[in-house]
Amino acid sequence: MSLTPEEKLNHYLCAPGNGVFTVQTAKEKKEVLHNRLYGVTGEEAEKAWRKKLQEFCYYKVDKPLVFGICHDTGGGILRGANWGPLFVRQALYDRFTEGSIAYDIGDIRVIPHLLMDKYLNSATVRSCRSALYDNEHFELAVSPLSIAYEVVRSAYELNEGARFFAIGGDHSISYPLTKAYIEQQKKRGKKVGIIHFDAHTDLLQQRLGIDICFGSWTYHILNDLERPYHVVQIGIRSSGKPKEHWEEKYGVKQYWNYDVQNRGMEAIASETIEHFQKEGIDEIYLTFDIDAIGEEYVSATGTPEPDGISPDEAITAIEMFAKHLNITSGDIAEVAPFVSTKHSGTDADEPESTLSAAGEVSRAIVDAMQFQK
Numbered sequence: 001m002s003l004t005p006e007e008k009l010n011h012y013l014c015a016p017g018n019g020v021f022t023v024q025t026a027k028e029k030k031e032v033l034h035n036r037l038y039g040v041t042g043e044e045a046e047k048a049w050r051k052k053l054q055e056f057c058y059y060k061v062d063k064p065l066v067f068g069i070c071h072d073t074g075g076g077i078l079r080g081a082n083w084g085p086l087f088v089r090q091a092l093y094d095r096f097t098e099g100s101i102a103y104d105i106g107d108i109r110v111i112p113h114l115l116m117d118k119y120l121n122s123a124t125v126r127s128c129r130s131a132l133y134d135n136e137h138f139e140l141a142v143s144p145l146s147i148a149y150e151v152v153r154s155a156y157e158l159n160e161g162a163r164f165f166a167i168g169g170d171h172s173i174s175y176p177l178t179k180a181y182i183e184q185q186k187k188r189g190k191k192v193g194i195i196h197f198d199a200h201t202d203l204l205q206q207r208l209g210i211d212i213c214f215g216s217w218t219y220h221i222l223n224d225l226e227r228p229y230h231v232v233q234i235g236i237r238s239s240g241k242p243k244e245h246w247e248e249k250y251g252v253k254q255y256w257n258y259d260v261q262n263r264g265m266e267a268i269a270s271e272t273i274e275h276f277q278k279e280g281i282d283e284i285y286l287t288f289d290i291d292a293i294g295e296e297y298v299s300a301t302g303t304p305e306p307d308g309i310s311p312d313e314a315i316t317a318i319e320m321f322a323k324h325l326n327i328t329s330g331d332i333a334e335v336a337p338f339v340s341t342k343h344s345g346t347d348a349d350e351p352e353s354t355l356s357a358a359g360e361v362s363r364a365i366v367d368a369m370q371f372q373k
Ligand SMILES: [Mn+2]
Pocket: 171, 198, 200, 202, 214, 289
């Protein structure tokens, strides 16, 4: 039996911060968030969130939608990005009042052992449908990445111009999100570009036989774009191969961290803006892997890397992009608040330092989505 987009969203989502399936862990943290968003906690917060979701479905709210993907099964070095949505939301809403410029529709429901439905046999799909939806015959996705894709598609069915900001999660979340985004913009006759901040290229074809994961999602989205150089990567510094390899083999455009340090972020951002303008790009998806920022500021992440861009450089670039490009959706990934090992003798307080950077970056991306050109 097939369901309407409203019914799907009601099955696929849960209250903000509740996407990590726990009974007691971080309960207080969830209550703080719910109090802030709804003025109540527990079942009352659940009701208040569901009412907001109904409002979105009914009124097609035209603000950027915020949702969380508490998923780190696509990671594989240090896990813990499943806690990103709960903590990054707090940091984001510390910087502006939720409701003023964005609309929080909650977290997607996550079975933490799953990645994508295509990896599952039908008996597992049925059993997970029973667990999530109480009905093994509902034709609904059960894995986090498959659900993320369906949530974005359902939002588009309700509002064809929906804009969203997703909070991950490991970086594999950007695969279903950009996939759904590109399909939709193509339908609307729009030409799409992706700005990708990261320490890594994420251009592996597969990792240990798994094709969609944190290290490979970009490779798998290249064919969906009109040209591979409609992906611009910024901040790369940890790669087994040099820039020329990736640019020549895959056709992407890259600015490594040394480019940023040698030429300054403003020059890199200007060149990126000119590149997209020259290509006639209508809409931009901006994805930000928090490890683009150096581990001296950001160590609460799965693969921290030293000597990256600074939070200020990131904000400078995003604010320049916001002025000249049409950023209509985006995400932040790989914030892992409980993974706060101190590397390279840094003395930053963690995870506060990482969360402050993540909050600033998220605020800048959501702000960027306000400007429509
Ligand atoms: Mn990444």
